Structure formats: structure tokens, C-alpha cells
Amino acid sequence: MVTQPARPAPDTSRRSERSRRAIYEAALSLVAETGYPKTTIEGIAARAGVGKQTIYRWWGSKADVLLEAFLDLGEQAAEAAGHTPDPLPDTGDLAADLKAVLRATVDELLDPRFEAPARALTAEGVVNEPLGREFVAKLLEPQLQLYVDRLRSAQRAGQLRPGIDPRIALELFVSPLAQRWLQYTGPISYDYTDTLVDYALYGLAPR
């Protein structure tokens, strides 16, 4: 009979899962309350009711904890909304699909549970290039790639000009919403994002 490798008892893994979730929640609430620079592993451990070593066993740095907590928040939100985060809808009507996704993004940006930690992490990324690039690579770019996929499918269907680079094209509707949200350059609404999609697809010059 072969010896089985040691496995955590069900109790242990339930406890681990509870700790992991408590750490995520502590990290997100602390960064929202005090900002990124003042958030520490010690502070997260204290608020989560775990030892500092528990955090260091699972994550290399406070940036890692926060990025994972944030990824997890996005996954939870997607589950709560009854869908997995990917891919974008593809009904054959490009304008309608993009409008639907951007309306969902408007809701997410205005959700206080998401907004405070997202602002704190984004602000830090603006002045801390390595964190900014990690935030983009792990969180933002995978979401933008879903738009790339949807735009490629539209290109195959003849609904997007053949020479268009989808990675740049998506910025015409994604970046204006991001800038209004981040910099308070204007109000955010479904009407606004619908307009962005129409302008981007059909152009500003007369047809």
C-alpha cells in the first residue's frame, strides 16, 4: 500500500479560506481608508485577526496582497452579477454589445465597495511605476484583451474596418470613461458611454 501525501484536514482548509477572505477584506478596507503608503502588512494582519507570518507565508509583499484582494473582488462581483468575467457578449451587434459592457462598468465604477480601493491603488500606480505596471499587467490588461477579442470578431464579421488595430480602437471608448472617473473631468452615465460607442464606431467626421 502506497503512503498517501499529507493533506490538510477539511477543518484546516476551511480555516485557511476564512483567513484568506479576512485578509482580503482587511487589505481593501485599510487601503480605502488610509491610502496605499500607510497600509502595512502589520495593519492588515491586525485587522484580519491573523498573525503577520500567515500573510508572509502566502504573499511576498503588500502589493501582492492588494492586487489579489482586488482580483478576488472583481471575481466576486462577476459571480454576484451571475456571469464569469469573460468573454464579452457577442450577439453580432457590436454597438449593442459594447454599450452593455460599458453600462456594467459604469455600475462597477460607482459601487463604493469597488471605488475606494480602486482609487487608492490607481493613485499609487500613477507615482509608483512598478506597481502601476503590475496593476495593469494583472488587472487592467486582461480586461482590455476581452475588448480586443470582441473587436477582432467584429473585424472578421466586416463590422470594423480591416486596418484598425483593436488594441488602440478600444481606448476610444474605454479611456474617456476611465479619465472621467479618475480625474473628475465630467459626469458618468449610461447616456455618456452609449454616446462614446456611437462616436467611436461611426466617427466624428460626416459620412
Add this chain to the structure above:
Amino acid sequence: MVTQPARPAPDTSRRSERSRRAIYEAALSLVAETGYPKTTIEGIAARAGVGKQTIYRWWGSKADVLLEAFLDLGEQAAEAAGHTPDPLPDTGDLAADLKAVLRATVDELLDPRFEAPARALTAEGVVNEPLGREFVAKLLEPQLQLYVDRLRSAQRAGQLRPGIDPRIALELFVSPLAQRWLQYTGPISYDYTDTLVDYALYGLAPR
């Protein structure tokens, strides 16, 4: 003979101008080095070699000093480039004019003298809504209104669809550049901004 109002002697106003410039430079370099939260009126005064009261006599808060220092930096840059900041060129060729302005913006965004304080102030505005709104009202929105004016002129010339809202339209090329710069979501180049203008004017969908 009418009594003349008291005026500062030429010496005094030269000294004031020298102090004002030293304060601006101290404010910009400190915020670039230590970030907005750690920049103080005391620190600015010490680095500028003036008394704290000199700063309080002219400005109400550190945000005011920084915003004015930043406005002054923009004016100096415009003077050095041999033009006043407004209005946008209007040669009758909308695409060419927008491309020229965005290429100049690319140069400005990549100028280290501009970049560090701009990042520090923008990052603070992301998590400090009153400062963010003041930054937009005093600095960003006046620049965006130059685009609005240029787009209205294009609309009168029949080069922009009549129903288009110029204040939203400009975001199709301005916001993507802002997001790439702020969040490191992609490289910035003249080719890139030229492409944004072409996509925005002629649309992503086939004509």
C-alpha cells in the same frame, strides 16, 4: 499736483518676483520628490529661502501654491516653444491641426520637468476629490475648452457631424493619451496620437 499712490520701488518688485519664482520651483521639486501629502508650506519656504509668512501672504494653502506653480510651468513651456497656450491652430485641416497639438502634448508629457509634479498632483487628485476638481477646473478644463473651440469651428465648416457634442468628442483622442501616460497602459508616440485622431474622425466601422 495729485498725490501718487504708494508703489513698491523697482528693487522690491524684483525681489518679490525672485521670491515668487523660487517658491514655485521649490513647490514643484518638493512635490515631485516626496509626493503631495509630504509637501508642506514649511518645506517649500525652507527650500525657497523665504519666510513661511511670505507664502501665506500670497497663497491660502499648499494646494493653491502648487496649482499656480503648475500653471506657471505651463505658461513658461508655451513661451519657450514660442507660442501662447491658446488657441489651437486652425488651418482648415482638422486632422492635421489635432495631430500637431497632440504631438506637442506627447513632448510635454515626456518632459521630466513637467512629468514628476504632474504625476504627483494627479495622483493626489484621484484620492482627494476637492483637489482633483480644483486641478481640473483651473488647469485641465481650460485646455480642453481649446479643443471644444476648434471642434466647433470644424462643425461650422462642415468637417464634423452636426449632432456631435464637442466636449465629449475631444475625449476620444485626449483621454486615451492621458490614460496611457497616467496608468502605463501602453507606449506613447506621435504615431499613436496620429492614429487616435484618424480613428476618432473617421470611425471604427467601415464607411
